[in-house]
Amino acid sequence: MIRALYSAASGMTAQQLNIDNIANNLANANTAGYKTRRAQFQDLLYQNLVAPGSSAGQSTVVPTGLQLGLGTRTVSNEIIFQQGDFASTSNPLDLVIQGKGFFQIKMASGDQGYTRAGSFHLDATGSFVTPEGDQLQPQITIPPNAQSINVANDGTVSYTLPGQTQTQNAGQITLANFQNPAGLNSLGRNLFQPTDASGAATVGTAGGADGLGGLLQGYLEQSNVSVVDQFINLITSQRAYEANSKVVKAADEMYQQVNSLRQ
Amino acid sequence: MDTISISAASGMRARMESLEMLANNLANTETGGYKGDREFYSLYSSLESTADPGTGASTQLPVIESHWTDFAQGDLRVTTNPLDFAVEGEGLFAVDTPRGVRYTRNGSFRVSAAGAIVTADGSTLRARGGGKITLDANGTVEVGTDGTVRQNGQTLGQLDLVTFDRDALNKEASNYFAASGNAPGRPAKGAILQGKVESSNVSPAESAVRLVAIMRQFEMLQKAMTIGSDLNRASIEQVARVAA
Numbered sequence: 017m018i019r020a021l022y023s024a025a026s027g028m029t030a031q032q033l034n035i036d037n038i039a040n041n042l043a044n045a046n047t048a049g050y051k052t053r054r055a056q057f058q059d060l061l062y063q064n065l066v067a068p069g070s071s072a073g074q075s076t077v078v079p080t081g082l083q084l085g086l087g088t089r090t091v092s093n094e095i096i097f098q099q100g101d102f103a104s105t106s107n108p109l110d111l112v113i114q115g116k117g118f119f120q121i122k123m124a125s126g127d128q129g130y131t132r133a134g135s136f137h138l139d140a141t142g143s144f145v146t147p148e149g150d151q152l153q154p155q156i157t158i159p160p161n162a163q164s165i166n167v168a169n170d171g172t173v174s175y176t177l178p179g180q181t182q183t184q185n186a187g188q189i190t191l192a193n194f195q196n197p198a199g200l201n202s203l204g205r206n207l208f209q210p211t212d213a214s215g216a217a218t219v220g221t222a223g224g225a226d227g228l229g230g231l232l233q234g235y236l237e238q239s240n241v242s243v244v245d246q247f248i249n250l251i252t253s254q255r256a257y258e259a260n261s262k263v264v265k266a267a268d269e270m271y272q273q274v275n276s277l278r279q
Numbered sequence: 280m281d282t283i284s285i286s287a288a289s290g291m292r293a294r295m296e297s298l299e300m301l302a303n304n305l306a307n308t309e310t311g312g313y314k315g316d317r318e319f320y321s322l323y324s325s326l327e328s329t330a331d332p333g334t335g336a337s338t339q340l341p342v343i344e345s346h347w348t349d350f351a352q353g354d355l356r357v358t359t360n361p362l363d364f365a366v367e368g369e370g371l372f373a374v375d376t377p378r379g380v381r382y383t384r385n386g387s388f389r390v391s392a393a394g395a396i397v398t399a400d401g402s403t404l405r406a407r408g409g410g411k412i413t414l415d416a417n418g419t420v421e422v423g424t425d426g427t428v429r430q431n432g433q434t435l436g437q438l439d440l441v442t443f444d445r446d447a448l449n450k451e452a453s454n455y456f457a458a459s460g461n462a463p464g465r466p467a468k469g470a471i472l473q474g475k476v477e478s479s480n481v482s483p484a485e486s487a488v489r490l491v492a493i494m495r496q497f498e499m500l501q502k503a504m505t506i507g508s509d510l511n512r513a514s515i516e517q518v519a520r521v522a523a
Contacts, residue, residue, distance in 0.1 A: 020295070020302035027306030034309060054358075056387060056399050057310040058453040059303070065296070066345060068449055068459060082345050083450055084296065085303030088310055091399045091453070094389060096360055116417060195416045196390040215392035218416060227417025227431075256308045259483045263302045266494050270298065273501040274291070277508075 019063070019084060020267040026087030027260035030057055033090050034253045041241045042250075049100070049133030049206050050239035052246075055093040060086040094198045100132075100240035102232070108165045109136045109144070112237040115229025117191035117222065120153040121146055121207060128153070129207040130192055130200070130217065135236055144173075144189075148205055156187045169230040171222040191228045192217040283507035287500045289340035293320065294497040296343045301489055304481045312385030312454055313479035314350055318343045348450065353384075353480035355472065361420045362388045362396065365475040370440035370467025371456065373405040374398055380405070381455035382441065382448065382464070387476050390414055396428075400453055406436040422473040442467035 037055045044050040068081030102112055111134035113119070118130035129150070136152060139145045142159060144152040158165055162175035162184075171189035176182075194200065199213030210217055223230025300316050307313040321344035355365045364386035366372070371382035381402070388404060391397045394413045396404040403411045407426070414420060418431040426438035441464035448456040458464060 020299045023299065023302035023306045027302075027308070030306070030309065055309075057307065058385075058399070059307050059310055059313060059450070061452045062450050081449075082296075082343060083316070084299050084346075085307070085316065085450070087303060087306040094399075096358070098359060193416055195392050195394050198389050199392065213392055215416075227415075253309065255483060256305070259305045259308065259487065260302075262487065262490060263298070263305055266490050267298060267302070269494060270295065270497050273498060277501065277504055 019086060021264060023085065023087035024260045024263035024267070026060065026089065028257055028264075030055075030088045030090050031253050031257035031260065035250065035257075037093050038246050038250050038253065042243065042246050045239055045241045045243055045246075047133075047206065047239050048135055048236050049131060050241065051100075051132065052096045052098070052239075052241050053093045054096055056091050057088050058091045060089055062086070095200065095202070096240065097197045098240045099237070101238045102235040103238050104234060105236050106234050107236075108167070108233060109138070110134060110234060110236045111136065111167055111189075112232045112235045113191060113222070113229040114232055115227075116197075117193050117220075117228040118197075118208065118217075120190070120192050120217075120219070122151045122153050123207065124148075124150060127209070128217075129203060129209055131206045131208065132237060133206040134231075146206075150207075152189065154187060154190060156189065158186055167231055167233040169223045169232070171231050189222065189231065190219050191222045192219050193226075193228055194218075281507050281511055283510070284504050286340060287504040287507065289323070289342060290500045291497060291504070293318075293341055293343045294493050294500065297493050298490075300346060301486055301493065305483065305486050308479050308481050308483055310385075310454065310479050311387050312353065312383060312477050313481065314348050314353075314384065315479070315481040316346045316348055316450070319345045319347055321345075347445070348448070349480060350445070351480050353477040355475045356478050357475050359474045360387075361422075361473060362390065363474055363476045364388065364422060364438070365472045365477045366440065366467075366469045367472055368467075368469035369442045370469035371442070371464075373439045373441055373464075374402045374455070375405055375411070376400075376402040376455065379457075379461065381451060381457055382443075383454045383456065384477055385454040386471075398454075405439045407439045410436070412436040412438070422471060424470040424472065426471045438471060440467040440469055440471065441465060442469075 034055045037053055041052050062083040062085050064083055066082040121129040121131055123129045136144045142157045144156045156173050158175055163178055165175045167173050173186040174183040195215035199211055200208040201211050203209050220226030220228050222228050297318050300318055304315045321342055323340040323342045371384055374381050374383055388396050395411045406412050412428050412435050415430055421429045428435045443458055443464045447459050451457050
């Protein structure tokens with residue numbers, strides 16, 4: 017009986033965490049470059065009350081035995097790196113990656129971070145920076161008198177100066193990729209950091225033979241959270257929570273009846 | 280104890296175990312590829328009662344003899360994640376764990392830092408004929424219904440699907456089944472669908488009905504036990520009374 021109570025409690029804890037995860041996904045439904053996280057569950061250990069294969073008589077053995085499970089646990093909430101929708105912004109400094117790859121960002125701490133959010137700005141020195149002021153790597157600098165900025169599919173950044181027809185090359189944006197992007201560590205602020213599980217970053221040219229996505233200027237990658245899916249998950253999760261709470265109640269009532277046996 | 284109380288106590292104990300099983304099923308309604316457990320009721324007959332069926336009425340007791348796992352298909356949920364594989368029909372994925380080969384219906388995989396397809400706890404998915412499938416960091420992964428894994432136009436291998444006799448599999452934690460005696464299993468005919476995962480096959484509605492049934496049966500047995508004790512008390516207090 018105590019097992020039933022603890023199994024149901026583990027189910028409730030797991031659903032609580034599931035709802036926490038759904039809430040974070042929904043809260044980031046409008047965060048550019050946000051990637052959905054999905055909670056995953058596994059069953060816990062099984063207790064063998066009758067071991068399979070144990071002897072049931074002189075010549076017979078128990079074929080399957082009696083195993084009682086002890087509930088569930090959350091094993092991970094992995095990042096789903098599915099492409100988000102593109103929103104047209106007409107801002108020349110908004111970039112999307114069409115396919116795999118991450119922008120490389122030098123964080124204020126000096127460490128390297130990676131992001132899918134391609135909403136860039138120019139800082140006081142004319143460098144490409146994130147809305148937080150962290151610099152894009154490799155560093156791209158645009159002079160203040162530049163008339164138009166153009167980013168090609170392969171990441172080449174060029175601009176024109178007043179009175180000139182020839183374009184000036186400002187450098188090339190390269191992208192990083194990981195063997196296992198789902199193993200990246202989320203830092204918040206749309207930034208990811210590599211871990212032992214993700215593998216080290218491999219840097220390559222956008223849109224090229226490296227298999228990395230091409231860059232598209234004037235668009236922003238929206239969050240890949242599907243609000244409909246999240247709501248469906250919310251409903252099933254809430255109902256599962258409710259069902260588990262009913263088991264707690266049932267176990268409690270059965271206990272009460274046991275306690276009332278002795279009059 | 281009297282016969283009514285003994286039978287009722289045995290029945291109550293069995294219902295408690297049923298509830299424990301149901302609690303585990305319900306706790307795992309969101310566990311991918313989870314297969315529900317059911318109890319198998321039986322009658323315990325003591326030696327005296329089998330030797331002389333005419334007299335030994337008191338020693339037949341209801342017990343849960345064993346459990347069986349319901350391998351019915353769970354609902355398939357579309358995730359569009361290229362490393363989610365659902366098995367439709369029979370068959371389990373074979374996985375190399377540190378404890379040996381284990382089998383699972385949970386088709387939610389990921390890539391390890393070395394490029395192998397692994398489960399959530401990092402165990403490697405087996406390819407047909409042993410070995411593993413190593414993916415490249417770049418390029419789309421395509422998996423056919425027969426389990427053939429292709430990337431960048433190259434065939435990397437075929438996923439192994441195996442099946443067993445119903446009684447040969449025992450549940451282990453973390454969605455795994457172990458084969459008794461480490462039997463290798465037979466090739467399975469199930470289809471592998473990419474971008475989908477199989478949900479738990481536990482139906483919350485059916486479980487709720489079973490929950491009510493267990494509770495009511497428990498209540499009835501408790502009443503039977505009370506009646507048994509009332510009869511006992513009556514015989515102690517009234518039958519033995521000497522008329523004044």
